[in-house]
């Protein structure tokens with residue numbers, strides 16, 4: 412990010428403006444941009460009621476027979492498929508949740524031709540439910556499931572309503588298209604994400620502390636004018652941003668008029 416627009420950066424005077432002024436500036440940046448990319452983390456979905464995996468009272472800090480990080484690993488899936496699915500069905504079912512104002516406004520921005528892609532670390536499918544079309548899901552999605560034997564597709568309803576281990580009509584075990592621990596990211600998704608960020612004029616990074624790869628690495632591909640960070644807490648990348656807003660996403664996106 413060597414070519415931040417200095418005019419914008421200097422007028423922003425990070426941390427010295429009120430939240431309201433920052434939101435006004437955010438609206439202005441959105442208005443002026445024509446190729447916005449939104450990069451979102453767990454914070455985008457927590458406002459829909461979905462627990463943040465890594466927060467203090469989130470999924471990873473609850474008590475289970477095995478640590479969630481172990482259950483959600485490739486080895487565990489293969490060796491303890493039944494246990495995996497008990498946990499998965501109890502904790503990862505996002506079907507009952509609805510998109511919030513941030514999902515909805517992003518879909519509207521795309522529909523208006525201003526936003527070119529959403530890149531997300533979430534696996535809940537709420538961006539698509541809100542109407543977004545171009546969504547790069549770095550960690551996959553609970554909405555897609557495939558037979559490990561014949562690769563037949565199954566939807567989330569089928570998997571979450573199945574008894575025990577979900578099985579294909581061929582008898583094979585169905586696996587969610589979710590990136591488990593020990594598994595690599597989908598290369599096409601990564602490449603598409605990099606391309607989208609490289610071609611963006613405004614990159615909005617929101618609801619992520621940017622401590623998990625590849626999130627932090629992807630930001631380095633941005634060559635556009637303005638990087639905006641919206642997060643409850645400070646991140647290590649705040650210094651790179653034209654604008655930092657430490658406020659709830661819903662409050663910020665609620666102000667965007669489409």
Ligand SMILES: [Zn+2]
Pocket residue numbers: 558559560561562563579580581582583
């Ligand atoms: Zn099959």
